Amino acid sequence: MSERLTIRRPDDWHLHLRDGAVLRAVLPDTAAHFGRAIVMPNLVPPVVTAADATAYRERIVAALPEGARFEPLMTLYLTEETDPADVARAHAQGIATAVKLYPAGATTNSASGVRNMDKVRPVLETMSEIGMPLCVHGEVTNPDVDIFDREAVFIDKVLRPLRRHVPDLRIVMEHVTTAEAVDYVRDTPRKLAATITTHHLIINRNAILAGGIRPHYYCLPVAKRERHRVALVEAAVSGDPRFFLGTDSAPHLDPAKLQPCGCAGIYSAPVTMACLAEVFDVAGRLDELESFASLNGPRFYRLPPNDDTITLVKGDARPLPGPVETDEGPITVFDPGFPLHWHVEA
Ligand SMILES: NC(=O)N[C@@H](CC(=O)O)C(=O)O
Ligand SMILES: [Zn+2]
Ligand SMILES: [Zn+2]
Secondary structure (H helix, E strand, O other), rough: OOOEEEEHHHEEEEOOOOOHHHHHHHHHHHHHHHOOEOOOOOOOOOOOOOOHHHHHHHHHHHHHOOOOOOOOEEEEOOOOOOOOOHHHHHOOOOOOOEEEEEEEOOOOOOOOOOHHHHHHHHHHHHHHOOOEEEOOOOOOOOOOOHHHHHHHHHHHHHHHHHHHOOOHHHHHHEOOOHHHHHHHHHOOOOOEEEEEEEEEHOOOHHHHHHHOOOHOOOOOOOOOOHHHHHHHHHHEEEEEEEOEOOOOOOOOOOHHHHHOOOOOOOOOOOOOHHHHHHHHOOOHHHHHHHHHHHHHHHHHOOOOOEEEEEEEEEEEEEOOOOEEEEEEEOOOOOOOOOOOOOOOOE
């Protein structure tokens, strides 16, 4: 007898869809399982203004498969030139759900990001007044700080001061990777939440470096020690509403990852729900998968949960999907390193 689990349709609160041929190739994988997604704005050039977000949203909707009910929730890329009035208008008109802070140089396509937090204070104050969330890539970029410490240092050097200056700003720490970040969110009673990715629940830094270098496990923030992965799993399965799914599914063409300086990002959209079911099953907490993937996110974003459901089925292991083929080349799908016994029923 196969085991079945029906949950509200999940949402992805941190997703990269890219544009053009890659957008067309990857969007069906997300639209197949997820009702909505927070779409990250780190295109080249970035999605900065309300007009940019409107145009990008139209390109996404045009790339949706026939009959898909997927809703993209747009974000604006915060720059030192961002106009608070444009942000407020985008929020009021339902064009943008959140604003994304990239410290300049922190990650893929972050060159237009913020160098001096004081310069963006007026935008953040406006967002605080209107209740618009700020999504944060939480890593410092100072080359003197070890890459494995950049998230923990960001909390002390940037996030704590920011929360003192703009205490009512609603913040999502994106793709948290450390016990320090989990503790910080847990110890903060209000206005702070965190997304956790699929892959950070599954891999630690050995996956990238032990026994050979594996570029398909390289992402930012980089995976940390096993004790941090364990802390992330505990947070995800705890049911604490401040933690929810943001896959950070971040497709890059294979040649861009498999080179002397490969780029950061893991493409997990096709296998995320199967992987999460396994993680929650192994933890003995399948009962909390729905909170993590389908309920806690909408609650933070003040949206209703999706009104339909998906069903996960446990059976014989299925082969990992092969690379997604795009007109520009293949994109390798995240390999969790364990058999996929769960799948989403078609
Ligand atoms: N996570 C990643 O490693 N890469 C993301 C950017 C990001 O989310 O930081 C990307 O856009 O490729
Ligand atoms: Zn990021
Ligand atoms: Zn991301």
